[in-house]
Amino acid sequence: MSDVKGAAALRATLVFNLGTLGALASDRFAARVEALGLKPKHAGLLAALDAGSAASQQELATRLGVAPSLIVALADQLQELGAVERVRDPEDRRRQVLTLTAGGRRLLTRCAEAAEAADTELTAGLTEAQRTTLAHTLRTLGDQQVPH
Amino acid sequence: MSDVKGAAALRATLVFNLGTLGALASDRFAARVEALGLKPKHAGLLAALDAGSAASQQELATRLGVAPSLIVALADQLQELGAVERVRDPEDRRRQVLTLTAGGRRLLTRCAEAAEAADTELTAGLTEAQRTTLAHTLRTLGDQQVPH
DNA sequence: GTGAATCATTCGAGCATTGAACGATATGAG
DNA sequence: CTCATATCGTTCAATGCTCGAATGATTCAC
Numbered sequence: 001m002s003d004v005k006g007a008a009a010l011r012a013t014l015v016f017n018l019g020t021l022g023a024l025a026s027d028r029f030a031a032r033v034e035a036l037g038l039k040p041k042h043a044g045l046l047a048a049l050d051a052g053s054a055a056s057q058q059e060l061a062t063r064l065g066v067a068p069s070l071i072v073a074l075a076d077q078l079q080e081l082g083a084v085e086r087v088r089d090p091e092d093r094r095r096q097v098l099t100l101t102a103g104g105r106r107l108l109t110r111c112a113e114a115a116e117a118a119d120t121e122l123t124a125g126l127t128e129a130q131r132t133t134l135a136h137t138l139r140t141l142g143d144q145q146v147p148h
Numbered sequence: 149m150s151d152v153k154g155a156a157a158l159r160a161t162l163v164f165n166l167g168t169l170g171a172l173a174s175d176r177f178a179a180r181v182e183a184l185g186l187k188p189k190h191a192g193l194l195a196a197l198d199a200g201s202a203a204s205q206q207e208l209a210t211r212l213g214v215a216p217s218l219i220v221a222l223a224d225q226l227q228e229l230g231a232v233e234r235v236r237d238p239e240d241r242r243r244q245v246l247t248l249t250a251g252g253r254r255l256l257t258r259c260a261e262a263a264e265a266a267d268t269e270l271t272a273g274l275t276e277a278q279r280t281t282l283a284h285t286l287r288t289l290g291d292q293q294v295p296h
Numbered sequence: 297g298t299g300a301a302t303c304a305t306t307c308g309a310g311c312a313t314t315g316a317a318c319g320a321t322a323t324g325a326g
Numbered sequence: 327c328t329c330a331t332a333t334c335g336t337t338c339a340a341t342g343c344t345c346g347a348a349t350g351a352t353t354c355a356c
Contacts, residue, residue: 009260010195014267014279015173017286019188022170024293025163039343040167047158058303067345072305094303094352112157119162125292130285131162137274137282138165144273145172187312206334215314220336242321242334 025122032114036107037081041066043111045074046083049100050108056095083107173270180262184255185229189214191259193222194231197248198256204243231255 010016030040041064048063049055057075061068075098078084083104089095100108123131158164178188189212196211197203205223209216223246226232231252237243248256271279 008195008199010191010256010263011199012283012287013260013263014283014286015177015263015270016191016195017283017290018166018170018173019177020170020192021286021290021293022166022168022173025166025170029163029167041343043158043164044168047156047164051156051159056303068304069306069346070344073344092303092353096304108158112161115158115161115163122163122293123289126285126289133281134285134289135160135162135165137278138162138169139160141271141274141282142165142169145169145270189312204334216335217315217337218313221313240322240334244335 025118028118028122029115032118033111036110036114038107038111041070042074042078043108043115045071045078046100046104046108046111049084049098050105054097054099056089056097058095060098078104081107173266176266176270177263180266181259184258184262186255186259189218190222190226191256191263193219193226194248194252194256194259197232197246198253202245202247204237204245206243208246226252229255 026040029043033040033043044064045060048060052063055063057071058068061071064071075084075086075096079086081103083101085099085101086096087099089097123134126134174188177191181188181191192212193208196208200211203211205219206216209219212219223232223234223244227234229251230249233247233249234244235247237245271282274282
């Protein structure tokens, strides 16, 4: 019983394949957004801003699951590119509220295009049905994780 | 036309969700194999050895997509745990052939169990059908990448 | 008002990974 | 046979990414 699984049990596992493919996908995406002067985390921050418009850096840190000090660095660079604006919240002047600029939205669009290009490259060997089912499942799976 | 995609285009993307979930899955898996004194890459090396039994460190480096010097460190630690053996290839004494020991196979089994536990935790909100379809799609997708 | 808590920021540290050297071995040309 | 060249494994210093602690400004509770 105990070694019926025996051979290749790890490779049949979801977390293992997710980890491997996730790293691979990130690398391909990173290679494309590099041309825009961005790292994947920059794109993640832009996407988070686009989704829940106007948030304090603290909120963004917990949303993205990274340290607040990392948000500072990312926001610095995005601000230098003119993609985001830092505005002190008048109701609580400790908070820096980040907002997407028009240029930031354009940049995000180009990130999305890069991601879509990487998608088609990555899923070249899948049927259209598989591809859409996969996208849907991953989306719901992602929404379920640490949703609070 | 250009901004029809507009909102949330990145979050609808495969590479983006794969990257996010991949990191999350790796973290959960890492938390569990840590009890075995291993990092995910150790488990990856064990799995690679189990799959294509007996390989030189150079081959393993290209298989796993990491630098040869990293294989040295991983193999050192696994050897210290008695999980792998280093044997000089008699036909080419530059090569160190790595093989799984019986203990290494047991360790790999425990890694697989950890991965399965992480799987069920991760996919708690999915139907059984979704789960198996996802596993299958990821498996085929992984086999298609850099197959050469 | 005064002290505790919260936000953004800076800075040093930790960890994983890489790339450049090096010694040992193998291979091919002359 | 011998020498030049290439390959393997190994060591080591350097890089990049991320975090945690310390700091200053601001707010909140009482």
